Amino acid sequence: MRVTPAVLFFLVVAATAAQSQVRNAELGYSLTLPDGFTDFPEARSQKDVVDSWSEATPVSANGAMVLLVARMHGTLPREAMRQEDVPANTQVVSFKWKGFDVSGVKTQASQEGKPVFVLVAQVPLRKEAVQLSVAGPADQAARGQAIMEATLASLEGETNWLTSSERAERLGRVTGAIAVAVIAALAWRKWRARSA
Secondary structure, three states: OOOOHHHHHHHHHHHHHHHOEEEEOOOOEEEEOOOOEEEOHHHHHOOOEEEEEEEOOOOEOOEOOEEEEEEOOOOOOOOOOOHHHOOOOEEEEEEEEOOEEEEEEEEEEEEOOEEEEEEEEEEOEOOOOEEEEEEEEHHHHHHHHHHHHHHHHHOEEOEOOOOHHHHHHHHHHHHHHHHHHHHHHHHHHHHHHHHO
């Protein structure tokens, strides 16, 4: 059997794509790893970190970027995080995930005397919320933002939040049920008034 270069290319691309897809059955999510990121098991020794990856070959001379997923031990409410609830050197930011605005934080810090950035997004998964974090050398902050956005765009999982249309549908059902109950109560009063 002769394999054409196009078929061979497709097989290589498909194998690479399959390798970069990550699934976590316990927390109910999957995501696509950014190009160049590989398993980073040392980070999973940190409390609540369930998945972790690092750049195989750092782009910056100041070190590698890391991508972490940490469990939050609960679900998230719809209310956004407030600036007054975070430390002074931290900025509350918003990220897009599945059409929702999810809360997160952005900060600059220092690690081993070198400036670093940290981005964190809180994702409202149904089973348990998770925090997706991207961190690395400060000179890679813009690239880190792009990695966060791309990873969030690829992150799949059921959420405990309702979309606007789902909320409207539920409100319509509740309103309809209330209207039926009011009509039934009025009919019952008329029936009682006639039978008295």
